[in-house]
Amino acid sequence: MVSYKDLGLVNTREMFKKAINGGYAVPAFNFNNMEQMQAIISACVECSSPVILQVSSGARKYANQTLLRYMAQGAVEYAKELGKNIPICLHLDHGNSFELCKSCVDMGFSSVMIDGSSLPYDENVALTKKVVDYAHQFDVTVEGELGVLAGVEDEVSAEEAHYTRPEEVIDFVSKTGVDSLAISIGTSHGANKFKPEQCTRNADGILVPPPLRFDILEAIEKQLPGFPIVLHGSSSVPQEYVKIINTHGGALKDAVGIPEDQLRQAAKSAVCKINIDSDGRLAMTAMIRKIFVDQPAEFDPRKYLGPARDELKKLYMHKCENVLCSAGKA
Numbered sequence: 001m002v003s004y005k006d007l008g009l010v011n012t013r014e015m016f017k018k019a020i021n022g023g024y025a026v027p028a029f030n031f032n033n034m035e036q037m038q039a040i041i042s043a044c045v046e047c048s049s050p051v052i053l054q055v056s057s058g059a060r061k062y063a064n065q066t067l068l069r070y071m072a073q074g075a076v077e078y079a080k081e082l083g084k085n086i087p088i089c090l091h092l093d094h095g096n097s098f099e100l101c102k103s104c105v106d107m108g109f110s111s112v113m114i115d116g117s118s119l120p121y122d123e124n125v126a127l128t129k130k131v132v133d134y135a136h137q138f139d140v141t142v143e144g145e146l147g148v149l150a151g152v153e154d155e156v157s158a159e160e161a162h163y164t165r166p167e168e169v170i171d172f173v174s175k176t177g178v179d180s181l182a183i184s185i186g187t188s189h190g191a192n193k194f195k196p197e198q199c200t201r202n203a204d205g206i207l208v209p210p211p212l213r214f215d216i217l218e219a220i221e222k223q224l225p226g227f228p229i230v231l232h233g234s235s236s237v238p239q240e241y242v243k244i245i246n247t248h249g250g251a252l253k254d255a256v257g258i259p260e261d262q263l264r265q266a267a268k269s270a271v272c273k274i275n276i277d278s279d280g281r282l283a284m285t286a287m288i289r290k291i292f293v294d295q296p297a298e299f300d301p302r303k304y305l306g307p308a309r310d311e312l313k314k315l316y317m318h319k320c321e322n323v324l325c326s327a328g329k330a
């Protein structure tokens with residue numbers, strides 16, 4: 001049993017309280033390799049933002065759970081070495097079983113998500129409560145989810161989105177004891193968040209997605225004043241990366257994300273954690289594809305992973321400074 005407190009990590013409780021009161025959201029960036037972790041930490045140190053390092057079960061399988069945990073521990077030391085002891089949380093993204101959540105709590109995670117959103121309501125409540133009862137013994141915070149996002153939720157896939165029902169949230173939060181609640185108001189996972197027929201097109205032929213359901217968010221906030229709300233599927237799918245990818249051998253079709261102004265608006269509300277994974281994947285892929293095409297004789301991984309890492313850092317700083325408004329809040 002390893003306590004996150006001994007690793008220098010923090011849970012989300014204080015982070016979220018400050019974010020709600022301060023009208024910003026804490027970034028939750030997914031990572032599964034060293035370059036992503038370096039980019040996240042150096043960006044958040046440079047702009048002085050708190051950060052949630054997020055690990056999916058797929059990432060855990062890919063990178064090895066022990067290595068990832070030591071990397072998070074290393075992230076705390078790396079931040080100090082860069083000059084700032086920013087709050088860093090290590091969070092399990094889309095945990096799909098009690099056993100997985102328990103294993104993460106036992107090995108030093110400071111926060112876990114139990115995603116029972118695809119289960120019938122009562123089963124979601126029972127599973128979430130079981131995780132909360134275990135995690136809270138160790139002061140590990142828990143995120144639950146109500147409502148289903150369209151797209152692929154880790155190993156949970158949903159053909160259609162089912163928006164969160166505001167009339168269920170009080171019952172869910174009080175029965176489970178969760179510390180934060182992920183909701184469905186029209187965001188979606190991945191780089192293809194919407195079908196073209198759900199969108200309109202702007203003058204450049206780029207798809208414009210349907211707006212987020214701020215009316216549902218407001219109704220939820222009325223039910224749970226001051227309670228921390230989480231938005232998954234919040235990549236904006238920057239079209240400049242899509243263009244670089246597609247002009248350098250890629251084939252991304254109709255890739256479209258959540259407009260930044262809507263995320264900025266959400267961050268001012270009780271939304272205090274915003275999840276971003278796909279945008280980082282696009283930034284890395286764009287840089288690597290470009291270097292492979294422009295410098296075909298290059299074969300030192302540092303020569304393409306390095307620029308990809310620099311671009312990632314730029315992207316994460318932009319998110320903190322201009323979208324989530326978490327810069328300067330560490």
Ligand code: G3H
Pocket residue numbers: 030056057058059093094152153154155189277278
């Ligand atoms: O919401 C899902 C995250 O983007 C993680 O994706 O399961 O491919 O690691 P992954």
Ligand code: 13P
Pocket residue numbers: 030093094188189190191231232233234235236275276277278279
């Ligand atoms: P994106 O696919 O929009 O980056 O969402 C990531 C996410 O929600 C991770 O849980």
Ligand code: ZN
Pocket residue numbers: 094153189232233275
């Ligand atoms: Zn998610």
